[in-house]
Amino acid sequence: MIKYKISSENPQSHYLNIEMVIDNISAETIELQLPAWRPGRYELQHFAKNIQRFEVESSQENVPFYKITKDRWVLEVSGLQEVNVKFTYFANLQNAGSSFVDESVMYVNFVNCLPYIEGRMEEPCEVEVVLPDDYKIACGMAHENFVFSPKDYHQLVDSPMLASPYLQCQKYQVEDVDFYVWFLGNYIPNWEKLLSDFQKFSEKQVKVMGDFPEKDYHFINWILPTSFYHGVEHRNSTMIVLGPDSEGDGLYTDLLGVSSHELYHAWNICKIRPVEMMPYDFTKENYFPTGFVAEGVTTYYGDLFLVQSGVFTQEQYFKELETVLKRHFEQDGKAFQSLVESSFDLWLDGYVQAIPHRRVSIYQKGAVVALVLDLMIRLRFGHRKSLETVMQILWERFGKTAVGYSLEDYQRVCEEVYGRSLSTYFVDCIHGNIPLESMVNELLDAFGLQMQWNEEGKIHLEIMEAENENLKLWLNL
Template sequence: MIHYYLSFENPLTSYLQVQLTLEVPTDASQPLELQLPAWRPGRYELQNFAQKIQRVEVEDAQSGEALPYRKTTKDRWTVANTAGRTVRVRYNFYAHQMDAGGSWLDESQLYLNPVQALLYAEGRQQEPCQLQLALPTAWHIACGLPQSAPNTLTAESFDQLVDAPLIASPTLLQRTYEVQGIPFHIWIQGACVPNWQQIIKDFEAFTEENLAVFGDDFPVSDYHFLNQILPYKHYHGVEHHNSTVITLGPAELLMTPGLYKELLGVSCHELFHTWNVKSIRPAEMQPYDFTKENYFRTCYIAEGVTTYYGDYLLARSGVFSAAQYFMELNGVLHKHFDNYGHQNLSLADASMDLWLDGYKPGAPDRKVSVYHKGALVALLLDLTLRQLSQHQRSLDDVMRRLYEDFGKTGVGYTEEDYQRVVREVAGRDMQAYFDKFVYGTAPLEESLNKALRFVGCTLRMVENGSVSEGLFGFRTAVRNEHTEVTDILPGTPAASALALEDEVVAVNGRRVSQNLQTLLSTGTGRYELAVFRQHELRTVTLMTDGTELYWAKRMVEKLPDATAEQRASFRQWLKQEF
């Protein structure tokens, strides 16, 4: 067994002391290779956690002899002449990142994502591990791993160990509910007043609906929602083997409609991940390689399908009303159509590019979101399957098949596997769907609107009320009393006159001072703008005849004249009255 021991001397420094102890076989012919993960599951980009490592020391645990080592990459250390020794590695880890993928240490708590902090011995990732924590009296641990002794956690492998975040604190709140005999634990760290009765009622409902998708089968024996409820505005969630970490705030607003809706949405989303990506895993990540990028073209399934189900199952379970669900769906529509990168990059290529710049704004109009377009493409597929079979089959059947064939077997699926399962569930060729919307950049509006009409809904276009956006195709933000251009839509009047970061100072000789929209509304369609571009004053001309409008909003709404058949179809899809 490989042993880890964590302690801290001064929590105000945010430095954890980490100790790794392992026995090296006497017949070991190769040096001991120690590796720190460079990324974490759930965020597909290199994060280089070694930036948080301070003062590495290696010694013989029995004699205390210092063992020389050599750093061979940014996150790899080689220790020679270790055969037959018990090796102890000590180092400090800086835990000062409060988000759902981070770690945090202060006088009130220890929050750890082990994947950031724990080295492993190359070739020995499948050995059992033990993690012992030196904690103050009265601190308790929230974690998905079992405790074999006080403050001691055990894992079957390194992968299981680092996929089990923990919170240790004297102020943890906890409640448990059961669905299908499975215990689900809700842990809360933070200065908030949860309405446990409401929380348990809603969590039970969406948990039951999650289980129903997969035939009431759950991949793990229990589950833990680890919630960091923060004193400031925040929103983030990350999935794990049998747990999730959710960071949300501000704490005093937890039970208000806006923030509570976010808690429900992210919790349902992360629970669905227990099947989709933690169990039903892409072939390229079976197993994880923590040393480099694990490229895969199916993140639109792992994240897009999960984003669709995260809100959809809240409606199907009755936790969200139809109106609440449409509000969330309209938010996804807005985020997708607001970014013209969907015209330039396919979903499959965007999955690959997560490792490049998928979590950053990046170059304008370059990329598409696997979360947002992935969710809309999943909605389109679900409604298409339902229409083809008159609700006898749906995306539920696809996910259930993936779980049976790949989740339960531990075999990773490929993009060809997914296409095959979709085709078999549909009972017809679905290549056009994949060619257009997964591997191509075809517009979604027409197909999505047609699919929505099957359930008595429509995709309505709403004009953008902003003059600069709707008529001219550019956006601004006021920064330090300066009006700066932040976005320009390709092919619009603004695209031939303005550049990003232009500071607009006057319109037709009138000074701009939080009145840009008004100044662009008082003319004949031709405006002279004075702008500072790279600190040089220029005059540019904006012209429009008002016949073409830009950045229109898309909204899902019920058809006022929906037929009885459409209304019945709506009920079968959403499990709610029309």
């Protein structure tokens, strides 16, 4: 068993001390790899740049080692049964995907700082975290006396940990699944309202998808005094960083939106995963063309589930939908790339400002084309089928079986649900870059809605027919 130990001798310095004991050595050399990226953000992040010093020793002497890539080491271990790797890691970033330590917080995304041994990722491992006795831990992995025992490296690096003596926690239950809501920061939740709202959208998602992939789930929230909006999905948890803590109702609305979005990821990407990522390769880019399914469909349903479950009012939902429409059509509606191309290029520049009219957002345009497909299916079948039906089939065929889906698989399932070819939809909306305003408005019209433009070219979502029957069935009003 590979054992890790994480401590911080001087938390104010923001350094973590990492120890890694490697046993059962049977080769002359072993290769040690620190991930180059993390699930949930599809760009190379080069975590090895945060390592200050690095050394390897055995009980007898120092062990020779050398690098073969920026984040991969070869250890010369001939004749040794066990070696101890030690290094310091600079942890000074407060966001949902990094690591941070100071005198009152230890926040660790294990994927940032714990390497794996090539060929041994499937082995159980152990992680001991050295913390003061009064610290509480929020994490998707269970622990005993600050010791975690993940079944393999994949579980370990998909389970961030937030630790502090100041953590708050409450829980609720949906069917037989326990949902935990954690908070750190200068924020006092209205627990009665929060738990009621969270339970409503959680119940809705579980009902739609049929069952929940995990035995428990943790919403881990870190509320900062500065402006922030960031969430990252994990197999049975999400790490969310929001701010400022003085925002009041606005912060709570953000919390609902990002929480519903990240919870849906427990199915869509954590389990219903592109075949190109089965399994994750942490050494390099994992290119995939279906980012618009992973993020666009999730963006669409994250908000829709809130109104369908009664957490959002119709007006609140339309405000969020209007924001999605504005971000796409006002910002990159004339971009050259298709959704497939922009999904692939996430690894190139997907999280920074692109050059003008190059890339579309897989989140915003992905949500727009998800809206288009959902309304098309609903109108064809009188709401007896919808995009929900597509996602349910993907869950049964590709999520539960852990085989991964391709772009072709997604189109086949969509066409199976629709009952006829969707080649025009996929050519225009997924593989193409034609303007979609007319298509969207034609569908919205059947639901009593319209996008309208003012003199400055800004979009407003107008309710034309408040009592529209399609609208009521769509929003579950």
